[in-house]
Amino acid sequence: MTASGLPMPGGTGGERELLEQWLDLHRATLAAKCEGLSDEQLRRTSAPPSGLTLLGLVRHLADVERHWFRRMWRDEDSAPLYCTETDRALGFVVTEADTGAEALAVWRREVDRARKAAAERALDEVAVHPRRTDWQTSLRWMYLHMIGEYARHNGHADLLRERIDGATGF
Template identity: 55%
Template sequence: MTTTERIDPPFAADETAMLTAWLDYHRATLLLKTEGLTPEQLRERSVPPSSLSLLGLVRHMAEVERHWFLGILQGQEFEEGIYWTSEDEDGDFNQVDGADPEADLATFRTQVGLAREAAAGLPPETPGKRLRRGEEVTLRWILVHMIEEYARHNGHADLLRERIDGATGE
């Protein structure tokens, strides 16, 4: 059993260190919500007709990490996602029934590691190499957006986890 270490962000730090610490805190929070559950529980959907599941959230955030840090910041092009395809753009959520949670958690961790590498040492005003909706996006914006994205989905994860086994918490 893996135990995720979640480190509280510092009360005082420079901007990049603060934003990175909060992002890492939220990344760890999502992983904590998955710990101790069976593959079936991780695949369990919230309520019909939603395809939302804890495993779907992990898969989705792997896609999001890849998109923003490797795609937008570094300029890499992807024809399809890790889980989504042109036939199923919500494959990260829709295709969990036969998914391997261990492999998907490993993919998530890999994408987080690649995202960290992509941003390492860059000042927050660094522009991405690709435009988003025709506009320049900075690393600062990406970090703030990622914190927001995780915070929103961690709220979903908290409700899903409580529904599955009654566990609540941060």
């Protein structure tokens, strides 16, 4: 565990174990960035002209988890939750009616489903992208992609949280 209670990845171990631990660290970091905030704070934008919010990041990452793990690895016809096939940015758009409790519950459900979908597959197993049938990806590639996706957005989340209440780190 880190000093802030986040699950610190081990320094040794098998490849899959380390990939899962790093992805779980980034997932836990996103949750920690949202912890203790009101819906209004979760909807607070970064700096104009950006409309980026912590709530929008959670919604976006729920869609990302759903897409990569359920559509790619379970071959489920899982439509996006917040965005559309033609407008991927819609997941970032939040309204006064959107709540942190709802978005975090959906995100946690998608993370749980992602873990189950990945557990059934080998790192070298290959899936065909649902929209780009000429492109394939291994589960190993997907773990690396997801770690990068979360790392990038956790950087955004850190800046958003600092703007909200001055909290940094984790």
